[in-house]
Amino acid sequence: MKRGALFLSILFLIILILNFNLVSAKTSCDVKDCKITITIYLAFAGATDSQINSWSQEISNVWNGNGQTTGDCKCPVNFKVNTSKVTNCSPMPAGYHCIQILPWNGTDASLPHLPAGPNAGKAVVAYVGKTTQSPSVGGASLDGEWSNITSRPVDPNDPSKGNYLDAAHEIGHMLGLADGSGGLMNFTSGNDAKPTQQHIDDAVNNVCGPNACPDKCCCGNGVIDNNKGEQCDPKANPRGCSLNDVCCPICCQCDLTRIQSFNLTYVPLGMFSNERINFYSNLEPHFHIITSNNQIIDAGKGKLENPTINVFSDEETINAIHDGEISFIQAMNDGRLIYEGEGFFNKIKFKIISFLVDIF
Numbered sequence: 585m586k587r588g589a590l591f592l593s594i595l596f597l598i599i600l601i602l603n604f605n606l607v608s609a610k611t612s613c614d615v616k617d618c619k620i621t622i623t624i625y626l627a628f629a630g631a632t633d634s635q636i637n638s639w640s641q642e643i644s645n646v647w648n649g650n651g652q653t654t655g656d657c658k659c660p661v662n663f664k665v666n667t668s669k670v671t672n673c674s675p676m677p678a679g680y681h682c683i684q685i686l687p688w689n690g691t692d693a694s695l696p697h698l699p700a701g702p703n704a705g706k707a708v709v710a711y712v713g714k715t716t717q718s719p720s721v722g723g724a725s726l727d728g729e730w731s732n733i734t735s736r737p738v739d740p741n742d743p744s745k746g747n748y749l750d751a752a753h754e755i756g757h758m759l760g761l762a763d764g765s766g767g768l769m770n771f772t773s774g775n776d777a778k779p780t781q782q783h784i785d786d787a788v789n790n791v792c793g794p795n796a797c798p799d800k801c802c803c804g805n806g807v808i809d810n811n812k813g814e815q816c817d818p819k820a821n822p823r824g825c826s827l828n829d830v831c832c833p834i835c836c837q838c839d840l841t842r843i844q845s846f847n848l849t850y851v852p853l854g855m856f857s858n859e860r861i862n863f864y865s866n867l868e869p870h871f872h873i874i875t876s877n878n879q880i881i882d883a884g885k886g887k888l889e890n891p892t893i894n895v896f897s898d899e900e901t902i903n904a905i906h907d908g909e910i911s912f913i914q915a916m917n918d919g920r921l922i923y924e925g926e927g928f929f930n931k932i933k934f935k936i937i938s939f940l941v942d943i944f
């Protein structure tokens with residue numbers, strides 16, 4: 585086995601293991617195209633549909649309030665809530681956090697009572713960590729008890745004062761945040777009752793792990809980030825390359841000298857019947873082929889002079905095509921693989937091909 589292939593196999597195994605962990609977590613993380621989505625799976629026992637809707641809305645509004653981003657490359661972070669109704673939280677429904685709703689009858693006795701900690705026995709409107717460790721570590725499941733007056737109006741006589749953000753606060757614990765860590769974790773009403781940047785960063789770090797927003801996510805931000813290893817940026821003006829060099833839109837490099845083979849089996853050659861093609865891959869560029877009448881007449885490592893087409897992709901996409909997970913055309917339609925013809929005629933030709941492909 586080649587060293588490269590061995591490395592890829594190990595990488596694939598690591599990804600499998602990571603995915604397995606994510607599937608079993610109750611707060612999960614998905615990173616795609618440098619966008620981070622954190623999903624909170626939340627089951628309720630004894631809640632009405634309208635309560636569930638209103639709490640979900642609150643959680644979504646509060647946690648997505650300011651178009652949150654994380655990391656030096658400012659990856660957007662989106663929080664989603666996925667709810668379910670169950671009859672009981674014991675046993676815990678698999679794959680969910682679980683909240684038992686207690687009806688309030690005007691007495692403290694009918695409120696949830698903290699089961700442990702320095703304030704054990706204290707009546708509260710809502711808490712999590714009944715039989716589980718709170719805050720959640722790595723998105724692990726939490727159970728808890730909420731009164732049905734959770735997120736009640738701040739002033740019943742003045743709706744303009746809004747509601748307490750109890751539900752959104754409890755979600756903070758499911759994201760791994762502790763009481764007293766500022767913002768929403770200190771206040772559930774008033775101007776400070778919102779997540780801080782530190783909360784967003786900590787939540788992503790807790791649920792997604794470190795480096796969820798890697799340096800490559802700066803590529804395409806319109807700035808040439810020299811400290812992230814970028815030679816150019818396709819959206820910067822000037823782009824940063826000499827006139828003869830293209831700025832790779834995925835790797836932000838002008839001069840691609842490192843070499844990676846590209847499996848050609850999955851490329852529909854009919855599309856590239858008489859061309860001089862350079863392939864660029866995100867981490868380890870690049871490879872070229874020359875085709876004539878649908879045959880590859882020459883192939884090799886390194887960049888061709890005077891190419892007719894440049895194909896750009898990233899290693900993940902190339903591996904997915906290689907493994908048959910997605911087709912070349914799918915990758916193209918999803919924008920994971922970008923090509924550009926050099927010269928006017930090729931641009932027209934490839935526009936027509938894109939159009940035809942769309943019909944399927």
Ligand SMILES: [Zn+2]
Nearest residue numbers: 753754757763
């Ligand atoms: Zn709390």
